[in-house]
Amino acid sequence: QVQLVESGGGLVQAGNSLKLSCTASKWTGGSAHNMAWFRQAPGNERELVGCWRWRTQQSTYSNSVKGRFTIARDYVRNIFTLQLNNLKPEDTAVYYCTRSREYAEECTNHRDYLTWGQGTQVTVSS
Numbered sequence: 001q002v003q004l005v006e007s008g009g010g011l012v013q014a015g016n017s018l019k020l021s022c023t024a025s026k027w028t029g030g031s032a033h034n035m036a037w038f039r040q041a042p043g044n045e046r047e048l049v050g051c052w053r054w055r056t057q058q059s060t061y062s063n064s065v066k067g068r069f070t071i072a073r074d075y076v077r078n079i080f081t082l083q084l085n086n087l088k089p090e091d092t093a094v095y096y097c098t099r100s101r102e103y104a105e106e107c108t109n110h111r112d113y114l115t116w117g118q119g120t121q122v123t124v125s126s
Contacts, residue, residue: 009120022097034100034107039093051107
C-alpha cells in the first residue's frame with residue numbers, strides 16, 4: 001500500500017519561506033491520482049490548501065494561499081511539493097499530504113482522498 005511521508009516543516013518568521021515535500025513509496029496504481037495538501041490548525045477543521053489534478057496537470061489553491069503557495073509534482077521520483085512563500089502567522093498548522101482514489105475527477109473533493117501522510121508542523125511567528 002502506498003505510503004506518504006511529509007518533511008520540511010519548521011519554525012519561521014512571518015514573511016519567510018518553507019518548502020514541504022511529500023515522498024511516496026510503495027506506489028500502487030498508475031498516475032491517475034489527484035494529490036493535495038491539507039492543513040489543520042488547533043481547534044480548526046482540516047482544510048484544503050491546494051491540489052494537483054492528474055487529468056489537466058494543473059493546480060488549484062484556496063483563496064487564503066493563492067499567489068503565495070505553489071504546488072509541484074514530480075512523477076518520476078514520486079515527490080509532491082508545496083512551496084510556501086510570504087508566510088503569515090495564520091498559516092501555522094500541521095500540513096498533510098494526501099492521494100486521491102484512482103481516476104478521481106475534481107481535486108477539491110475531500111472525500112476522494114484516501115491515503116494520508118503523518119503531517120509536518122509549520123509554525124510562523126509574528
